[in-house]
Amino acid sequence: MTHRIGVADTMFARVDMFKIVKKAISDKGVGIKLERYTVPGIKDLPVACKKLIEEIDCEIVIALGMPGPEQIDKQCAHEASMGIIQVQLLTNKHILEVFVHMDEGKDDKQLHKITYNRTYDHALNALKLLEGKEALSKKAGKGIRQGHKNEGNIKE
Amino acid sequence: MTHRIGVADTMFARVDMFKIVKKAISDKGVGIKLERYTVPGIKDLPVACKKLIEEIDCEIVIALGMPGPEQIDKQCAHEASMGIIQVQLLTNKHILEVFVHMDEGKDDKQLHKITYNRTYDHALNALKLLEGKEALSKKAGKGIRQGHKNEGNIKE
Amino acid sequence: MTHRIGVADTMFARVDMFKIVKKAISDKGVGIKLERYTVPGIKDLPVACKKLIEEIDCEIVIALGMPGPEQIDKQCAHEASMGIIQVQLLTNKHILEVFVHMDEGKDDKQLHKITYNRTYDHALNALKLLEGKEALSKKAGKGIRQGHKNEGNIKE
């Protein structure tokens, strides 16, 4: 069976994040068709995700964005996130939000690395979520971070 | 009659919170079936809770999360909370949000203890809410805290 | 005709606010049946209010809560308020939110007094709203405060 995964990306981002998803799926996915939707900025992502689900029949969506470093950009990211959560509630489908804030990296090189890792890892998470609700359970509670070093599990 | 309680947890959390729910239910619950749903992070919890209710027929859900200490983590927690409230309004089911902020404890040991107590107590609250709308009324107005010392009742 | 008024309260609050509503209704109300719903904390109030309206047929609801003094408590109150407004829009029923912030009083005695007055006054407001949309109009624009001294009307 072919799974259809939606990928929404933006002109605003400074890294071609879609390409990273494509790489991850090509490395690890089998029988996956990617559907891309490009919009100007992150606030345009929620409706693009909804259209990928409702009009293009995607089972899951990866929303790719790169908010800028200013206060206003943080607010845009917040608004986009609220919208992305709403789309999930309206459709009962997961949307994995992959936002990399431009001030997360100390330079372009590091920013690219964080972006690569987070995007790649979330593409794999999407594959797992398609397998079912407990497919990620063995990784639960382990302080796993996408794009940064894992923090690990705390035992009693 | 068997009650079905949903438990949504995350890979991001640093404590295996699901295990604590399981312990509480095993200590105090009778005829309860737990249904687990694991997602990457707290912003993925709302739709997981909704699916537990609508697709797995859970009567009540416990949403387990452990937001990080940074400002962005606080914002994610806020967005997740708004989504969790919305799911409750869309389904007329309770979702007990058990969020432990990583900066609540002064070290890992204390963080684990707060997490244990809050999660355990809310699992018992879930059992009570299944009994009906006044099952918790004798505890009302008593300054009860899950995970911290109770503050107690103020009389005239 | 008997009116059914819902009252949602929390374990978190430090004052038995339900008792104050009961006193106010007993002092001034005629033909009123109170329906109580107790939940752990304020974020559990929105769905409790919705269930009081939709499952218990309450015509109006009083939502009682006592947010703590920390920033996180303020955020919980904000999230609860947003949910309470949404329930009203989904049901076309009023929900009078009676939130007393723990840092409103300089000591327990004053906090109790504010809580008593605000809760009592809003219970009476609920009775008035049941009478119709202009029942409170003669009090409009007069700077009326529940739990604090009224500020009064400003004339030209």
Added chain:
Amino acid sequence: MTHRIGVADTMFARVDMFKIVKKAISDKGVGIKLERYTVPGIKDLPVACKKLIEEIDCEIVIALGMPGPEQIDKQCAHEASMGIIQVQLLTNKHILEVFVHMDEGKDDKQLHKITYNRTYDHALNALKLLEGKEALSKKAGKGIRQGHKNEGNIKE
């Protein structure tokens, strides 16, 4: 044809804002019937507006409020505004929000003046919006302020 305009006001406000709407409509409106709905505070306005539209058949609503000067009051105003926007989206009707913050005026006299002007002007805007979607277009982009001096248009 008679137009029905809803006016929702509060006990919290310190100016009788309804009276100002009445004056504006009496000065400039023809064939208008005002429907009033008074609630305790601004967070009660959204559902009152919805009921004016859905139960009293108002074509447009003016929501009158006067948020206090504290941080908590600003948050209440934000919550009320979010609710008022939602009502508009649920009903496809305009609700003109006339909020005057108590710290906008340096004294009661100035506060009254701002309130008078903003309320009066928005009552006229409501009349215009009833005429159609381009009735205000000749005033677009001109930096028009209700209650304060207009800022004017910037040309290339």
Added chain:
Amino acid sequence: MTHRIGVADTMFARVDMFKIVKKAISDKGVGIKLERYTVPGIKDLPVACKKLIEEIDCEIVIALGMPGPEQIDKQCAHEASMGIIQVQLLTNKHILEVFVHMDEGKDDKQLHKITYNRTYDHALNALKLLEGKEALSKKAGKGIRQGHKNEGNIKE
């Protein structure tokens, strides 16, 4: 085939932003009919956009606004943005939000220039989005800014 593009603008803005959309469409668009809706301020935009889509059958909408420099204006912009995202989710249509904050330019001249560029560019983005979900894909991940200098793509 004629496409119908909605344009919602405000009296509050200090630049005639509609005129800029008209210029862009006249320069680059073929077979486009513009439908204008003017409202007092940005918080009135969401319902105007919804009416343009649902009552006037616009396929896409451009929402033009110019938030003031104060904290309260930032909050209004946030509320308007949340509403605009909601309208998109309710209608499955794009609404390109073109907000220019009055403090973005160091003087009127610069503010006008930013406004002109951002509005013009987003009008062209609207035309592209009408072509389909991948029409903007060749511009993805390139750090494109409307109204400011592009930031460019970061490669590995």
